[in-house]
Amino acid sequence: MSGYPKRPIITLLSDFGSLYPAEMKGAILSRIGDAILVDIAHDVPPQDVRAGAFALMAAAGHFPKGTVHLAVVDPGVGTDRLGIVVASGGHLFVGPDNGLLIPAAKSAGEPAAWMIGPSFFEGAAPTFAGRDVFAPAAAVLASGGDPGSFGPAVDPAGLDFGRARILDEGIEAEVIYVDGFGNVVLNSAAIPWDRVELMGRRLRRARTYAEAGADEPLITLGSHGFAEIAVNGGSAKDLFGLAPGDRILLERGDCSE
Amino acid sequence: MSGYPKRPIITLLSDFGSLYPAEMKGAILSRIGDAILVDIAHDVPPQDVRAGAFALMAAAGHFPKGTVHLAVVDPGVGTDRLGIVVASGGHLFVGPDNGLLIPAAKSAGEPAAWMIGPSFFEGAAPTFAGRDVFAPAAAVLASGGDPGSFGPAVDPAGLDFGRARILDEGIEAEVIYVDGFGNVVLNSAAIPWDRVELMGRRLRRARTYAEAGADEPLITLGSHGFAEIAVNGGSAKDLFGLAPGDRILLERGDCSE
Amino acid sequence: MSGYPKRPIITLLSDFGSLYPAEMKGAILSRIGDAILVDIAHDVPPQDVRAGAFALMAAAGHFPKGTVHLAVVDPGVGTDRLGIVVASGGHLFVGPDNGLLIPAAKSAGEPAAWMIGPSFFEGAAPTFAGRDVFAPAAAVLASGGDPGSFGPAVDPAGLDFGRARILDEGIEAEVIYVDGFGNVVLNSAAIPWDRVELMGRRLRRARTYAEAGADEPLITLGSHGFAEIAVNGGSAKDLFGLAPGDRILLERGDCSE
Incomplete structure (x- = not known):
């Protein structure tokens, strides 16, 4: 069997440890009750965006095309840092615009990115955009929603691992x-x-x-x-x-x- | 999308660490093979009923109505402490009658509770009611079973977090x-x-x-x-x-x- | 409800911690998008085949017949140690031929074992047979594939817990x-x-x-x-x-x- 899975797959990666990933999963399942949810890792060292970016890059490509990857390592939560949706090589990525998603997206193909605009952050808990903004956005994408429906195309913040x-x-x-x-x-x-x-x-x-x-x-x-x-x-x-x-x-x- | 999910959702919370949660999941999937199982946390500090009650309360409300929440932090396992089923605000809760379920149930709505009677504990491993009693009960509820089928209505043991x-x-x-x-x-x-x-x-x-x-x-x-x-x-x-x-x-x- | 589940169930056990189990799950879902994936434990002490064998034995029997158990605790990864598929009591087991699967298989019934032949290891990352060999094999089995399609019947390496x-x-x-x-x-x-x-x-x-x-x-x-x-x-x-x-x-x- 190959190609797009019939049931939508959403992976989750964060530095949240336990409990908070479940709140994101509840927010997803409240919107799309048939999703397959797969944890990549929730033990990324706290606020270590580079370690999270590596883990996401290592794992994402092993999932089938059509998978939505929700990733949140976000020292800037609650500031005016916005979110992004990235499409690349048939994969979709959702998370903060701090570089976390970029190595994985580049590894998958040619990334195109859209802003998750300020209106999506209204009413969200200032300490938990993962649950109140990014998880709902992942559910929209997994339901076939248009990545461009969240905001304008953007050139996202970059991140690389440097070169030895x-x-x-x-x-x-x-x-x-x-x-x-x-x-x-x-x-x-x-x-x-x-x-x-x-x-x-x-x-x-x-x-x-x-x-x-x-x-x-x-x-x-x-x-x-x-x-x-x-x-x-x-x-x-x-x-x-x-x-x-x-x-x-x-x-x-x-x-x- | 809103309203009740088509596939039943069961959340799991415990102080079990690893391995034993899987035994509960096996017991559930042996009875209801189509359930979506979501871990809330299994790293609750051992036997800390209050910390478990907080985590359950924090997470449960983010899941859709119809979700069954199976929670086991149970210093009294194997004693004559019985189990309960609690219905509140469209959510169902299953676990020991030691207060663990109460803050979450109160947070969801107006709780009604039923005993899981002594007959359900017959033949269960005295050290693992979570697998042999509560997980099967969660499967019954997720299949649409009547909470009142387990025993009479009861006034459950309470728990609150005190007030500062x-x-x-x-x-x-x-x-x-x-x-x-x-x-x-x-x-x-x-x-x-x-x-x-x-x-x-x-x-x-x-x-x-x-x-x-x-x-x-x-x-x-x-x-x-x-x-x-x-x-x-x-x-x-x-x-x-x-x-x-x-x-x-x-x-x-x-x-x- | 009893008997074989409608959706295939695959359990996973390893000493991988986080991240790598997700890569195995991606490899499975790329082949069989409708699988129910259940973690038994990924915190087995590193390379402790006996502790892994105990955890697998403790948990496997609580899952319904037809479940495929993918287990990888594998100090010999990348050597000429081969893999095996074991069928026993309606359960299927996949992993390295180092004894890890044997106590669980014996506990389930009368084991029969087949080699996962050298051709399945061609092109696999030498450090990650779990993702590149055993996870794909588990997907084949969960799709109804024949355990004997991987190689000849073998007498697998044994493991017991000794006797007090x-x-x-x-x-x-x-x-x-x-x-x-x-x-x-x-x-x-x-x-x-x-x-x-x-x-x-x-x-x-x-x-x-x-x-x-x-x-x-x-x-x-x-x-x-x-x-x-x-x-x-x-x-x-x-x-x-x-x-x-x-x-x-x-x-x-x-x-x-």
């Missing part, structure tokens, strides 16, 4: 995500050398975690296409003390060693 | 919930003064989190209608060391300062 | 699971004596948690049929410092005390 810099002595990269295993995702799509070290420890280049010895650190290209530091049977986050936003130097190892 | 006391020097309030951001919800529906202090720190009165400076504590009326202490970009729970059940004095600040 | 040894001085048992309350599940299906002690503290034998006094440790047969150490209103995990894999001696108490 390749220097003589190594790669200067930034941590963009840490997963539940403690695997550390970097903003680098390549590992140009055979030998790489971090903080004085060699990272084994591997295709899979199990190629490394027990508790041995390794570096691999993750299933999302970014370089990832892991520890076989352990946590790279704990071993190296890393968190999203940290900048690191992956040192080029000496092959003659 | 307004004194000359400030408001004596109680923490009823701490959310995933570390925002601290109080049992007070008003903040009567412009200047409020807690533990010697001023709390900025704000409509939104972003009105405060970075790392500045603030107080706002949350989207649930209760006063909420937050820190812009941080955690009020960590800053003030607060947990559900704590009593605090919100001091009236001196406006001439 | 009953000695003169007590029971030597192993911790196989710790739940969200901190209740500690042992590989023992019986508690042969009236008095049991652990680390010098008496464990009250109880049918329910509430039979013990506040903060009193107890031992009970859990709803899953295994002995479980709990603390009424507290955490046995914290009180005794226990984790999956720990071996303990439940000492036979002196009844004359």
Whole structure:
């Protein structure tokens, strides 16, 4: 089976933890009772728009065309920051205009964006646009509503993960995500050398975690296409003390060693 | 679209963490294979009936009429404490008769309650009425079953969040919930003064989190209608060391300062 | 209502935390848009195949016949370890051939197993067979596909929880699971004596948690049929410092005390 699903699918991503995602789901099901709701993640580090953007980008493309992706990581909630709807490659995205949706939308195709105008924020709880503005908008889109019905076309705020810099002595990269295993995702799509070290420890280049010895650190290209530091049977986050936003130097190892 | 959904919706709330909610869902889907199941929260602090009652109250009203809310925070599981079904404002609630369901039911309308009689507990695992009694009862209700079919009408055990006391020097309030951001919800529906202090720190009165400076504590009326202490970009729970059940004095600040 | 559900049900269990389960769900919904997806647990301790096997066994039997159970706790991902499909008692199981599925399958009936052959792993991300191999296989099965279409019948790798040894001085048992309350599940299906002690503290034998006094440790047969150490209103995990894999001696108490 392929192509558009018969029942509308809405994914949800936020930094809300529990409880508040359910309020968004209630708001959706009150409008479109037949939606399939799928959580991507609600444990994005609080207000970490970049980590949320990475998670959305990693997951969205695995859903069928026609899916509506509702994402809310929104330090500016209640300010005059508006919302946007983005269409790209058959997927639809709804959320704040702070860059959160952009990497996923670019990954899906050629994005077109429309403002969710100020009138949609009237009467909304100033601390919870996710429930009162974005979830209803997602329901409209999942029901076949026109993305342009919310407001004029806009050029949305951007966000990228930067680029790792390749220097003589190594790669200067930034941590963009840490997963539940403690695997550390970097903003680098390549590992140009055979030998790489971090903080004085060699990272084994591997295709899979199990190629490394027990508790041995390794570096691999993750299933999302970014370089990832892991520890076989352990946590790279704990071993190296890393968190999203940290900048690191992956040192080029000496092959003659 | 409005009105009753075509497919029955059942929400679930508990202090079970993971695994056990799935056993309740299996018990439901074995009886009503077409239900839409939505988690409200399963990370209610263990056996904290008041925190669970708050979360249920905050979320239930956002679901459409006809929704069945299955909630289990139940320190008395296996004792002679019985279960209840409550109907209120078009919503149905199922769970233990310990007050957990009452604030949500009162918030929805005029509650009427029926006992889930002792015969429904026969053969149930003494440690898991949620799976063996309440989940099957929720499936019956979601299939259109009569709430009065479980037992006689009863006057259920009550629960309220108390009232914050307004004194000359400030408001004596109680923490009823701490959310995933570390925002601290109080049992007070008003903040009567412009200047409020807690533990010697001023709390900025704000409509939104972003009105405060970075790392500045603030107080706002949350989207649930209760006063909420937050820190812009941080955690009020960590800053003030607060947990559900704590009593605090919100001091009236001196406006001439 | 009983018997096979009209819409296919797929349960998911893993040690993935968040994000990656959504990628598996997207892969399923891209193939079978009408599936009901139910999470059993994604917080299995990383790479703890035995804890995952216990959780799957505890939950699977509560779902209706015809359910497909997709489970991935897979330290050997990317190696030449293959996958299997297991049919047992009307349930279907999909996952790695490392024993994870076996206790649940044996609990459901008489298992028959088929290999998911090497051709299904071609083109899959070496670090994410769950998304690229097992989730698509689960979708095929949930659509009515033949378990034998993936490869030849095989004798799968086994896994059991061992047996607690009953000695003169007590029971030597192993911790196989710790739940969200901190209740500690042992590989023992019986508690042969009236008095049991652990680390010098008496464990009250109880049918329910509430039979013990506040903060009193107890031992009970859990709803899953295994002995479980709990603390009424507290955490046995914290009180005794226990984790999956720990071996303990439940000492036979002196009844004359």
